[in-house]
Amino acid sequence: MSRATSPAPPGPALPPSAVRLLLGAGILVLWEALPRLGLVPELFLPPLSQTLAAMAGSAGDYAAHLLLSLRAIGIAMLAACGLGIGLGLLVGSIAPLRRTVQPLASGLYAVPLVILYPLFTAWFGIGPQSKIVFASLYGLLPCLLGTMAGIQTIDRQYLTIARSMRASRLQTITRVLLPAALPTVLSSFRVGGALVIVGVVVAEMLTSSEGIGYLISRYRTLLDSPHVFAGILLVVLLVFLFGALVGQIEHRTAHWRFATRSGEPG
Structure with a gap:
């Protein structure tokens, strides 16, 4: 009688x-192989090697415009994420105010803000001010909404203890709400910061005369696909680096977090 064999462990x-x-x-590999094999026209997707060669050949131009984009991104990210998270913590801690602001912010977030960009250029001109304000608003709303949502997940017992110790609202926000809602706050920061980068690049592509978005738009009109994709590659790398930075912040602040369960702060 044969003995049954047990399946091998995975x-x-x-x-x-x-x-x-x-x-x-x-x-x-696919980026390099598909155009080389003729499966994709090189006008639509140049090989990776050509893209990197175009980037290296115009490294000075890309570096100068990248610095201008990074300056606008830095200012817009401070405004969007700093103000969005700060307002989210404040508004989220006041239930009547949160119930008023949250639907309005959600409705505005559903509007594609890029269609409003002509208004920003009319109000602030076609210089860096318009793209900074546009990108700030583009990234502010997800930070605001995400932070308010994180506040609602905090156990009410933490707030009760804070009140019993006569903590001020500022102390409650910085020492209770922010650490408890930190995972959600960082998630909203990740989304809002990425949208700030996208907002700056989109604004540069539409009206600006400087920045990575401007280079992408300029080379697109010249049908210079390698240079277009070189600019796109820089933007993608920028977003990935930002995501890695947020990941490091999450790792370093892991000890701040404490378990939370659903509860609505008053």
Whole structure:
């Protein structure tokens, strides 16, 4: 009588970092191979090697415009994420105010703000001011909404203890609400910051005469696909670097977090 064989145990799963690395390598290989094999016209997708060569050949031009974009992104991110998270903590801690502001902010967030960009250029001109204000508003709303949503997940017992200790509203926000809602706050910061980068680049593509978005738009009109994709690659790398920075902040502030359960602060 034959003995039943037990199935072999599954092999060790690849860690997420290895999966991301393999996926990224596969995308880069396809980027080089598809146009080389003629499967995609090079006008629509130039090979990766041509894109990198175009970036290296115009490195000075890209660096100068990238610095201008980074300046606008930095100012807009401070305004959007700083103001959005600060207002979210304040408004989220006051239930009547939150119930008024949250539907209004959600409705405004549903509006594609890019259609309002001509108004920003009319109000602030076509210089850096308009793109900074536009990108700030573009990233402010997700930070505001995400922070308010995070406040609503905090256990009311924390607020009760803070009140019993006669903590001021500022102390309650900085020492109770912010640490308790930190995972949601950082998630909203990740989304809002990425939208700030996109907002600056989109504004530069529409009306600006400087920045990475302007270079992408200029080379697009010249049908210079390698230079267009070089600019796009820089924007993608910028977003990835920002995501990595937020990941480091999440790792370093992990000790701030304490368990929360659903509860609505009064």
